[in-house]
Amino acid sequence: MNKAKVTNSPNLKASFRGPWTLLKKELLRFWRVAFQTVAAPVITALLYLLIFAHVLEGHVQVYNGIPYTAFLIPGLIMMSVLQNAFANSSSSLIQSKVMGNLVFVLLTPLTHFQFFAAFLCAAIIRGLVVGLGIYLVAMWFVDIHMANPLLILAFALLGSALLGTCGIIAGIWADRFDQMAAFQNFIIMPLSFLSGVFYSIHSLPPFWQKLSQLNPFFYMIDGFRYGFFGKGDISPLISLSIVGASFLVLALITLKMLKSGYKLRA
Amino acid sequence: MLIVCGPYFFEPTKVILKSPYFQALNMNPAIKINGIHKNFGSLHALKGIDLTIEQGEFFALLGPNGAGKSTLISILAGLIKPSAGDISVMGFDVVNQYQQARQLLGVVPQELVFDPFFNVREMLRFQAGYFGRGRENDAWVDEILEGLGLADKAHTNMRKLSGGMKRRALIAQALAHKPPVIVLDEPTAGVDVELRQMLWEFIKKLNREGHTIILTTHYLEEAETLCSRVGMMKQGEIVALDSTANLLNKFAGKKLRLTLGDVSLPDSIQSLLRHQEDGIFTFALSDMVQIEFVLSALRAANIKVIDMQLSEADLEDVFLSLVGKSS
Numbered sequence: 223m224n225k226a227k228v229t230n231s232p233n234l235k236a237s238f239r240g241p242w243t244l245l246k247k248e249l250l251r252f253w254r255v256a257f258q259t260v261a262a263p264v265i266t267a268l269l270y271l272l273i274f275a276h277v278l279e280g281h282v283q284v285y286n287g288i289p290y291t292a293f294l295i296p297g298l299i300m301m302s303v304l305q306n307a308f309a310n311s312s313s314s315l316i317q318s319k320v321m322g323n324l325v326f327v328l329l330t331p332l333t334h335f336q337f338f339a340a341f342l343c344a345a346i347i348r349g350l351v352v353g354l355g356i357y358l359v360a361m362w363f364v365d366i367h368m369a370n371p372l373l374i375l376a377f378a379l380l381g382s383a384l385l386g387t388c389g390i391i392a393g394i395w396a397d398r399f400d401q402m403a404a405f406q407n408f409i410i411m412p413l414s415f416l417s418g419v420f421y422s423i424h425s426l427p428p429f430w431q432k433l434s435q436l437n438p439f440f441y442m443i444d445g446f447r448y449g450f451f452g453k454g455d456i457s458p459l460i461s462l463s464i465v466g467a468s469f470l471v472l473a474l475i476t477l478k479m480l481k482s483g484y485k486l487r488a
Numbered sequence: 489m490l491i492v493c494g495p496y497f498f499e500p501t502k503v504i505l506k507s508p509y510f511q512a513l514n515m516n517p518a519i520k521i522n523g524i525h526k527n528f529g530s531l532h533a534l535k536g537i538d539l540t541i542e543q544g545e546f547f548a549l550l551g552p553n554g555a556g557k558s559t560l561i562s563i564l565a566g567l568i569k570p571s572a573g574d575i576s577v578m579g580f581d582v583v584n585q586y587q588q589a590r591q592l593l594g595v596v597p598q599e600l601v602f603d604p605f606f607n608v609r610e611m612l613r614f615q616a617g618y619f620g621r622g623r624e625n626d627a628w629v630d631e632i633l634e635g636l637g638l639a640d641k642a643h644t645n646m647r648k649l650s651g652g653m654k655r656r657a658l659i660a661q662a663l664a665h666k667p668p669v670i671v672l673d674e675p676t677a678g679v680d681v682e683l684r685q686m687l688w689e690f691i692k693k694l695n696r697e698g699h700t701i702i703l704t705t706h707y708l709e710e711a712e713t714l715c716s717r718v719g720m721m722k723q724g725e726i727v728a729l730d731s732t733a734n735l736l737n738k739f740a741g742k743k744l745r746l747t748l749g750d751v752s753l754p755d756s757i758q759s760l761l762r763h764q765e766d767g768i769f770t771f772a773l774s775d776m777v778q779i780e781f782v783l784s785a786l787r788a789a790n791i792k793v794i795d796m797q798l799s800e801a802d803l804e805d806v807f808l809s810l811v812g813k814s815s
Contacts, residue, residue: 236620243617251605322601326611326661329565329595330618331587488528488568 241336244327248344252310259348263306264355267298271360274420284422285453293447295360297419299353300381300446304439307349307382308389308410311341315393316402328487334480338390338473345386346379353378366450373458374449377465381442384469385410390476394485413439423455441465516579518543518669518700519564524573526559526724533559535724536573541717543578543668546692546701548711548732550803551721552811557704558598560721561673565595577669591619594667596659598674604647608638608657611646612664619665632660635690637683652679659687669700676707688714712736712803722811735806741774743805744782747795754789757782762808767794772805 252259275291284293318324327337360366368374388410396402417439423431434440435456445461448454454461480486519541526534534556541547551557562568564575566586575582580589603611612632616625633639636656641649649657659675672691676684684707692714695701705711711718711732718735720728728735749767760782763770771782779798786793 236622239620239622240618243614246617247606247614250610254605318603321604322597322599323603325567325597325599325601326603326615327618328567329590329593329597329662330615331590331620332618333587483569487566488562 240330240332241340244332244337244340245343248310248314248340249347251314252344252348259306259310260352260355263302263352264359267302267356268359270298271295271363275363278420284425285451288451289364292364292366293422293451294420295357295364295366296447296450297443299356299360300377300443301414301417301419301439302356303349303353303378303382304385304414304442305410306352307345308385308392308406310348311345311386311389312392312396312402312406313389314341314344315390316396316399319393319397320399324486334477338477338480341390342383342386342473345389346382349382349386350378353382368450369452370449370458372449373462374446376462377442377446377449377458380462380465380469381446384438384442384465384472387469387472387476391472391479394476394479397485413437417443418455419443438464438468515543516576517541518545518578519702520576521560521564522574524560524563524575525571526556526563526568527571533724534563534570537721537724537726539719539726539729541700541702543700544695544698545717546695546715547703548715548718549702549704549721550708550711550718550807551704554723555721555811556724557721558673561595561671561702561704564671565593566590591665592667593669593671594662594665595671596662596673596675598677600651600654600658602646602649602654602657604645607643607645608633608649608660609642611657612660615661615664621665625664625666628666629664632663635686635693636660637686652683655679656683656687663694668698669702670694671702673704674706675703676705676710684710708803708807718803720807720810727810728806732803736801736803741772741801742776742779743799743801744771744773744779745769745797745799746771746782746786746793748786748791749794751789751791753791754785757785762805772801772809 271291271294274294279290281290284290315324318327332340392402392405396405416434417437418434423434423440423444426434441456441461441464444454444456445458445465448458448461517540519539521537521539524534524537525532537556537560549557549560559568563570564577564582566582566589569583576585577589577592580592582589606614609629612629613626616622616629630639633642636659638653638656638660641653641657644653646654646657655675655678659672662670662672670691675687679687688710691701701714703711703715715732717731718728719726743762746769747767748769751767753761753769757771760771760773760778761769762772771778773779773782783793
């Protein structure tokens with residue numbers, strides 16, 4: 223009896239090729255529809271910028287010496303980074319589940335960690351691409367200085383990682399598009415809009431200030447903004463610790479879900 | 489040194505002797521199933537399946553809808569977890585050594601699923617890439633495209649393909665990493681004769697080259713023509729497991745089809761009756777002697793034979809006699 227010839231001996235490079243292929247596919251997936259996934263959120267953020275800056279410039283006092291339009295831009299960038307990181311992993315997973323083509327990935331030898339890493343990196347990259355797009359266009363309107371670029375990068379990376387992980391959890395949990403829409407509209411949107419993107423929480427009454435501090439998005443927006451102006455509502459190190467710890471906790475939960483095959487393997 | 493990746497990115501733990509490529513040279517069965525049970529709530533879908541399929545076999549797994557074939561294949565592929573028992577692919581457990589097992593396995597899912605973002609060639613490259621195959625695999629991808637009649641559709645987006653073409657692409661995806669063990673779950677459901685012929689020529693060629701083929705199908709004549717061994721499932725159990733030739737000899741023999749009209753058969757030949765419809769009665773006979781037995785019983789009951797056909801029984805007769813109803 224013949225035996226099938228098995229070609230291509232495995233090596234370390236081949237071991238990395240699996241997750242790299244999944245990442246490449248996820249990147250191409252959103253890049254193929256870049257009008258929808260990159261251009262549209264950039265335009266939306268600019269519309270917010272134009273409208274809010276026009277209405278509120280000169281009427282709202284935020285940080286001393288910082289015009290409202292300049293204050294608004296980092297918040298809008300970070301909000302878009304977070305929303306798009308979430309959208310990337312969540313929409314990819316729910317589409318693949320509903321259409322049934324997730325089976326092509328589930329049949330492969332990819333580990334749960336490799337699966338997580340590929341979806342996470344794609345979400346981070348989409349978030350950063352959208353954020354960079356908004357920054358570059360916003361530069362036409364206001365010249366904003368970066369006080370601490372490393373802090374900006376750290377919050378952008380950790381924030382998009384946190385929301386990318388939330389997107390993976392939502393994508394695994396949801397069985398239908400309306401469940402995903404509920405997750406997005408009742409959790410992600412309110413938290414991102416009520417996080418201090420459009421205002422400093424110091425302008426709020428004390429009760430709402432306290433409530434805002436329970437919102438994890440507040441720390442991501444405030445820390446990111448601190449990187450631009452060197453000032454914020456709370457210490458950036460506290461924000462970074464809270465965001466980092468939240469990411470680690472959610473990443474561990476996600477890995478556990480993937481390892482157990484929750485909602486993916488019966 | 490040959491290394492395969494451990495469960496995590498940075499944990500290349502297994503060395504050459506544990507490599508699936510090394511193990512592929514051993515004499516382990518292609519598939520070994522030991523006491524597999526699967527419960528879905530109160531439903532006992534698989535009731536202790538034991539089955540061994542040797543390397544190089546062309547094996548048919550048959551059974552009516554709901555017999556448990558697809559559940560068994562899903563456990564083999566790692567899509568469903570077994571409630572008890574274990575399955576190995578060329579010696580690798582599909583749960584504890586899933587990376588190695590899946591490297592050796594190509595499964596064509598029954599559902600016609602596709603990714604609408606990419607064209608056929610891109611999908612095949614991605615699929616091979618998940619298994620660690622790079623550009624060096626392109627020649628094999630070309631061979632699959634040619635063998636399945638997809639070459640002129642290589643750059644067509646998946647969503648623009650017809651149903652038959654999507655089915656071909658689905659089969660191509662399962663073969664993209666050139667697995668030594670190939671599972672085809674209803675690969676010809678709803679496809680035209682041309683594709684079926686093309687597909688079987690290609691699959692037969694792979695089998696001749698040494699690939700193990702496991703097939704589930706509702707087209708029993710396909711199983712009879714192609715497969716050297718058959719397993720039949722009913723209600724979560726294997727009710728027959730033998731070579732196709734032995735099953736045909738053991739269970740069927742001859743098939744006598746008599747047109748008798750609206751009559752009542754004598755009790756003495758009721759046990760030989762397999763099927764009755766519109767005055768046509770089909771009897772399963774073990775040998776030629778039984779023909780005279782049936783005819784004399786009819787003569788004694790004054791029943792006139794209007795028409796008579798005698799043929800060799802086929803796998804469908806075996807299937808009906810074991811499973812009791814058509815798939």
